[in-house]
Amino acid sequence: MKALIRVNTYHATKPQPLRNVPIYTPSIIAVQSGRKILKWHDDALTFNKKNWLVIPANQQLTFVNEPHQAQFNSVQISFLSPPSEGIMSAIDNHNHKYNHNLQHIERPLIATDTALDFVFSQLIAIVKQKLSIEVQQHYLNGFYQQLLEIGALHLLFPASTLSMREKVSRYLSTNPADHHSIETTCKHFATSKATLTRHLAKEDALFRDVLAEVRMLHGLSLMQQYSYTQLELALRCGYQSESRFGQRFHQQFGITPKQYMKTVMKPTMRNIA
Structure with missing residues (x-):
């Protein structure tokens, strides 16, 4: 059965300084323990349990994974299927309506909440099931809709092709x-x-x-x-x-x-x- 997402876990017991790590599919990285320090232009962004790193395709990241009490853990979901045409076409209208959420539009960071954590966990769970492409896409579109409603879907899919x-x-x-x-x-x-x-x-x-x-x-x-x-x-x-x-x-x-x-x-x- 073809999978529409790919899930990888990453671990460390000591600091991991890495540069030019390629991201060739739209991805979200959730840090579960420790923190990730990302070099972003002239800034340094910190990612932990309270936020996600949201990256579109064709990026290269330079960062340090820093363990807490000898533990760093993160989960990366790579998205292999784009949103439906209806969701993609709604991005511009929604961003205009909720422009107060876009003050940091260029920063690849969104704060998490219980709703986002729930839909994220649902995506991880479907990987372990033998689901049809149609059912997987249904779950994906629900996740994309949630990102759309908080004005963050454009961070993952800035282009439709x-x-x-x-x-x-x-x-x-x-x-x-x-x-x-x-x-x-x-x-x-x-x-x-x-x-x-x-x-x-x-x-x-x-x-x-x-x-x-x-x-x-x-x-x-x-x-x-x-x-x-x-x-x-x-x-x-x-x-x-x-x-x-x-x-x-x-x-x-x-x-x-x-x-x-x-x-x-x-x-x-x-x-x-």
Whole structure:
């Protein structure tokens, strides 16, 4: 059964400084213990149990995950299906009506309340069920409606269409370790190499960089699940060279795989999606 959302959990027992972490699908990150300090332009935003980090697609985040009493835990929901056309078309009208809620429109932060916490928990719960796409979309639209009513849906979906970078990232992320080439990717999208390259260039992206980012993010997720050797990580991320994987990981995140592993607690639960 196709899932319309993806849920990942992240843990740490020591501070995790990470830079340029790619977000290639609209996502909400909820910190459950500890705090996340996000570098946002010239500001530093703090996220804890009382607020969510709401990020649209095609962003790169630089942050530090700071444990409290040796515990940092967060949940990230990635949204793979957009709101219904009716909800999307209502964004402009609703924002005009509730413009008093939009004084911090550019900050990717919304305060939580019991209603938001409830619908968020419902989304996490449906991942564990074998539900049809129609039923999943029903739950999603309810969540989107709740964000719309507080004037925050635009933070998650500022555009109604997917960018080429987002489309390519989603395709590559289904099997990051596969032998992906620009030719096979073009075949999947039924387009030419020149056309794909041109569309990515308009978004300041190169195919090889998009592929590397997807694989590096997959590496982070793997390390949250199990204590792999660096060679095992490299192979599971589509690299034949351990050293090349390590170099690319450090270039992306500003930390080596071994350094990152030292910050990760032995998880009591694995990623559930």
